[in-house]
Amino acid sequence: MRGKNLVAVLVTALAFAWPVAVPAAPEIESDVVEATLDNGLTVLVLEDRRAPVVANMVWYRVGSADEHSGVTGISHMLEHMMFRGSEQYEPGEFSRIVSRLGGRENAFTGRDYTGYFQVIGRDHWETVMAMEAERMQHLRLQEDEFRPELNVVKEERRLRVEDQPNSLLREHVMATAFFNHPYGNPVIGWMSDIEAYTLEDNQAWYDRYYHPNNAVVVVVGDVDAERVIDAAREHFGDIPAGELADAKPRAETPQKGERRITVEAPAELPYLMMGWKAPVLNSVADPVDAYALMVAAGILDSGEASRFAREIVRGEELAGATSARYSPFSRLDDLFLIAAVPTADTDVGTLEAALLEQVERLKDEPVSDRELERVQARVIASEVYQRDSVRSQAFQLGMLQTIGVGWQEGERFVERVRAVTAEDVQRVVREYLVPQRRTVGILDPQPLDSEAPPDPGAVQPYGDTAGGV
């Protein structure tokens, strides 16, 4: 069982990891079983028998990064339609079957992928696998199912974006940072594009991308790997491969200086977001560059002991909340993002200067061993904690495989993070976190009540989020 092997290796590594520096982690023997069917379908299986449950996922290599203007968000719309009927299952029937089997199901759309999953008792994984195979080839798109679902998606956009001032800012920052690179478009799509979708748009998208040679099946849990691969061959094996057009590069046109925008929206609190264009694991010559950027984000903001929490939130108290985020894992180049909410008596300019000062410090002086070790410890521990969930293990395999990095990168993750030195962090921050790569967005709050602008000191009797348990 791979779970145990890896854990054993991690624990051995832990003994050396801190407080002494260590050599790279030993070679890990993986228990992921990979198979490629004749039609090009990739199947990944990981046995994990801690509990009698199984996560079954199908990933398609299509997301908003594949969309062109006029149909932004169509990958997400199609994801919704996948629940509204196929040749064998009438609308809603798929979900009724999963429910009676005691499964939990859902789907997700990202920039690089669209995925469907069920978590279900060990006796039922093959039933849902067969159902996934059926909707890979026999989706029935119908106008009277499409019309109400289109309204559902509009409501989803209102809920997630239109009425969320911070989400609005993020959407505007991405759109400003990227002119022609597809990450400039929101995954859910622009509202006017959503309103104009047709049934034919959905059909075209399905016909173009939903093929076995554009998909990855991932099964993690209380299963026998060989049986899963046999079952995948039985259920998916006869689906013909499709023609896959090469994606256009759509590399972002070079940025010629810093970009800056303001978003005005009804809100109480300002919000500041800065993003620097940065390469990802797929595009760097040496993987250490991508991991060094990730460590840099971790030094700034991962946990309460990191620099933003210590110095910006607690020390100078310039922000109520901060974040720094960079992921090496996407199909295309992305942003290194920093965001923060200023405290009541801090103006946004002061906060921006303080955050930038932290970035400059990363360029001026190497980070301490202690900070590097803290980030490493968190990564090592998280690798173990992630194994608590079959779903998150399946997600990692599917995501790495779908974006083109390969699932094996997960096995190297700890070793890669450990290999990052203080000099690497300094070098990549100097190279990439520069003004010519930067886009700054500021949320400028407008009164919530247009007749009586709110007194920042006043409290209205509103605002619960918590409930009892």
Place this chain on the structure above:
Amino acid sequence: MMRAGWLTALVWLLALALPAQAVEIEEWETDEGLRVLYVAAPDLPMFDLRLTFDGGASRDGDQGGLASLTSSALRHGTAEMDSDQLAERFESVGAQFSTNSLRDMAIVSLRSLTEPDWMDAALETLTTVLGAPAFPEADFDRARRQALQGLQRERQDPGSVATRRFYELMYGDHPYGNWPGGERETLEALEPANARAFYERFYTTGNGALAITGGLSREEAEAVAARISAALPQGPAAEPLPAVELPGELVEERVDFPSEQAHIHMGAPTLRRGDADHYALTLANHAFGGGGFTSRLFQEIRSARGLAYSVSSRLQPMAVEGPFRIGMQTAVDQADDAVAALREELARWHAEGIDADELEASRENVVNSFPLSLASNSDIVGLLSMIAFYDLSLDYLERYIERMEAVELDDLNARLRERINPDAMVTVIVGGQE
């Protein structure tokens, strides 16, 4: 950025169930009287522990926000260890420490690896802060300012505005009617000494429970529990909360808000933890709005009419009557239609009940999803805490399925008619302008 899937906003009914292969719960009491529930889960080199105290926001009295600020203050360290050092000690060994406060309970959680040096460092830090929190004034003042900013953040969110008003109207003067985050006036009046007193009164061995699971043997778990228990103040259990006065009539309130969607909440105080009607009502609610994609509300309001992305109902049993609540959001110009549709579904459900097919489908889901609810250490520690905090019987999990199997349709519909009253519900609609 990953966009979460289309059911994310719906709340899955927590199927409180136990796989046939059974998770064995062990129980003991420490020398100081702290109740401990433990499940061995040796497969991974990690463990989770969760302390719960009867010291949530329902114990705030007229000091709104006190439970929440006391909970935050546990992250401010001790006389010898400030908040920076506290965070450093946990994070340098990869441990995850968190404190939280809900209406019913205060929660302190730790997740750590079982690698001996790292585990010991994490436990040492935990017991030090649990036993001697310092409540430093500067940190307390900052936490207060963050709480005040939290109130502002909620005010810009129509969903938060709606939830807050919903609780106020449902519970009136009852402690559940208070906003756990407090009010500006109450927050400004709080002193570190108030938090210290709250901690000494409620964070005690007699008023708490400890749940442990993961790669610790029974002996190791006992040693961990003993260390924690010895560090905590000793004291009695809190007095029971006052009973909830159930609403007698229909209340509906609209609140203007400059949003595209109206946020609609509908419901009433309904159920305590341990109530025998829990099983019947859970199945009834599963069919109505708790069962995700297959529920009536999802089918009628979302799939057939496209009125909402998220629409669901849930039962939230608490120490005293927790709410039955329906929630949805819809474009403001459809709000009236949506409320009418919800009322119609609610009235039909109440008057006619559910049918035999719906009962069987719901029951199959609840029974078959059983293994999922105990599949991870996170799941297990959450259930152990729930059982311990609400003082449920240790065979609660073991008998859950048979109790679900025992529910009969006629009885279910009778319980539904008695316990859910559509004519005495609170409705709050936030969004749009009158």
